[in-house]
Amino acid sequence: MSKNKIVIDPVTRIEGHLRIEVEVDENNVVTEAWASGQLFRGIEIILKGRDPRDVGLIAQRICGVCTNVHYRASISAVEDAYAITIPKNAEIIRNLVSLALFVQDHIIHYYHLHSLDFVDITSALEADCAKAVTMAQHYHENPYRNSEGHLQSVKEKLGSFVKAGRLGLFSNGYWGHETYRLTPEENLVHMNHYLEALRIQHDISKAIAIFAGKTPHPQNLVVGGVTSVMDMLNPQRLNDFMFIIKEVREFLERAYIPDIKMVVKAYGESIKRGEGRGSGNFLCCGGYRLPNKEQLFEGGVITGHDFDTLEAFDPEKITEEASRAWYENNTTxxxxxxxxxxxxxxxxxxxxxxxxxxxxxxxxxxYEGKVMEVGPVSRMIVGTVKNSPVIKPYMDRFMSQTGMKLIDFSSSVGRNAARAVEAQICCDYLFDFMSELIENIKYYDETTWTKYVFEELPTTSKGHGIFEVPRGILSHFIRIEEGKVANYQVVAPTTWNASPKDAAGVRGPYEEALIGVKLTDPTRPLEVLRVVHSFDPCLACAVHVIDTKGRELSHYKIQTVCSV
Known part of the structure; x- marks a missing residue:
């Protein structure tokens, strides 16, 4: 059997540097795959010997997109090592920032990083704006910015880009690809929301900065709590935050969710074929305790798409190995x-x-020696299987409206559907967390920091900060000796999903999800990009190019290639 190799390097519209190689048979079906992070992460080395109280400000530099979550996980790992319990107000403020980031990340991922795998921009130029208005009303009774005049202006803007040869970030798409399924009118509505999402995600950054000080690289967290005291006590600041979130919720309900329903319908055959389906192993740690003591996300482990069996999550069962990675120690x-x-x-x-x-x-x-997929699809599936009073109603409604089954979420399109449902959940429950904060302040609870004396803390200890973050489970592990960081390790969501094969040759989630995918045109491997992008890769969280003195180790100038 003859086989050809296709190399995509770099994979664009992601954070970081990812290389994908696949082998295809004579029928252009993927039979083997390799996912490679192309830059070295040295942040853990930099943190050795540091004061544990300083690690958060350094660890958040792992990524310019995921700064808030690395900051929180790092600070929490130190708090766990020292058995410091933070005040309830501090936890709420951290949750407000984290969940706002969930919503922002999911909007950016779909519209600006992934939607163009499903949306043909050039087709949108052929749309009938009047028909587009009517079509959008099939998915929501009051679609977002859906007047004929507005859609005409969007169409003219796209047309001006094409005529001037200034497609910019749109210039290297596989426009006209045979597997695009949306109509010209559906493509136009999507591009309308693509442009609107640029403003929406900018506004969410403003909301995050209200409590985080700034974004990216916030400054509001310290070991023991938060420093956002004056913001918390200022009614105008609280109102500003909620005003933005209300506007965002309008976009989710009238644009994002309807657009995903549109894609689910158009790409229904892809869903039923299970394109992009992996091993069916899903991992969640759960978290974000609500005022009624329930959790926003449930923890649990599912293997082999067995939705009848759910095991409890145990962080002690997490291991790492590097037999196929560029590190010296191969030991698990x-x-x-x-x-x-x-x-x-x-x-x-x-x-x-x-x-x-x-x-x-x-x-x-x-996890117990098994490959695990993490992220929104894992959280939505585990929450549904566990009958979460938070997640299951949203999932049941979406499945009822689209005809999807739970197994259908384990696919390229399904991951996007899970992400959209999760964005809606996070946005809605931000109001619950804000109500709890206001209630605490009302009854004179203004505490935001737990006092401790550093010199009295143990000089030898270890701890972890494990959280659900937009792309999946994020874990920071710290070991402290003689009052300094002796060892530090980060297992990010993309570390799980973009994992290479292990010593036994078992593929990582990206690699497994690519097996069996049929390419219409191997010189334009859009199907491969759909699978990989559906995981929302963030390679900076998994790799970095810095040595212990902060110098660049290597510089690579990589040409985009697709060789058969």
């Missing part, structure tokens, strides 16, 4: 004991990955 250990000393073995002479050896800067995390 707890993250507390992992080592990040690099051992780069280069590429083949023809520039391809050494598929039988080490081929990525991303390690291979496992």
């Amino acid at each position: 250990t707890s993250p507390y004991d992992q080592d990040s000393t690099p051992f780069y073995t280069d590429l083949n002479e023809d520039g391809t990955l050494k598929s039988e050896g080490k081929y990525s800067w991303i390690k291979a995390p496992r």
Whole structure:
């Protein structure tokens, strides 16, 4: 059987540097895949020997997109090591910032990073604006900015880009690809919301900055609590936050959710074929306790798409190994004991990955030795299976309206559907957290920090901060000796999902999800991008190019290639 290799390097419209190689047979069906993080992460090395109270400000620099969640997980790991319990108000403020980031991240991911895998911009130029208005009303009775005049202005704006040759970030798409399924009118409505989402995500940044001080790289967290005291006590600041969130909720209900329903209908055949379906192993840690003591997200473990069996999550069962990653130590250990000393073995002479050896800067995390997919689809499936009073009603409603089954969410399109439902949940429950904060202040609870004396804390300890964040489970592990950081390890969501094969040759989630995908045109591998983008890759969270003195180790100038 003859096989051809396709190399996509770099994969664009993601955060970071990702390389995907796939082998296809004579029928252009993917039979093997390799996902490679292309830059080295050295933040853990930089943190060694530091004062534990300083690690949050450094660890948040792991990524310019996920700064808030790394900041929180790092600070929480130190608090866990020192057994410091933060005040309820501090937890609420951290939750407000985190959940606003969930909503922002999901909007940005779908519209600005992934939607163009389903939306043909050039087709939108052929749309009948009057028909587009009517079509949009099939998905919501009052669609977002849906007047004929407004859609005409969007169409003219897109047309001016094309005529002037200034497509910019739209210039390298596979426009006209045979597998695009939306009508010209549906494409136009999507592009309308693409442009509106630019403003919406900017407004959410303003909301986050109210409590975080600024974004990215906030300054409001300290070991023991938060510093957002005056913002919390200022009614105008609270009102400003909620005003933005109300506007965002309008966009979610009248644009994002309807657009996803549109894609689910148009790409129904792809869903039923299970394109992008992985091993069916889903992992959630749960969290975000609500005022009524319930959790926003449920914890649990599902394996092999067995929705009748749900196991409890246990962080002690997380391990990492680097047999196929560019690090010296191949031993499978707890993250507390992992080592990040690099051992780069280069590429083949023809520039391809050494598929039988080490081929990525991303390690291979496992749960009880199993590959796990993390992220919105895992949270929505686990929450539904566990009959979560928060998640299940939203999922049941979406499935009823679209005809989707739970198994259908385990697909490329399904991951997007799960992400949209989750954005709606997070946005709605932001109001509950804000109400709880206002109620606390009303009854004179203004505490935002737990006092401690650092010199009296144990000099030897270890702790972790494990949270559900937009892309999945984020874990920071710290070991403290003689009052300094002795070892530090981060297992990010993309570390789980973009994992390379392990010592047993078991594929990571990206790789497994690509197996069986049929390419219409191997020189334009849009189907591969749909699968990979559906995970919302953030490679910066998994890799970095810095040595212990903060210098750049290597500089790569990579040409975009698709070689068969």
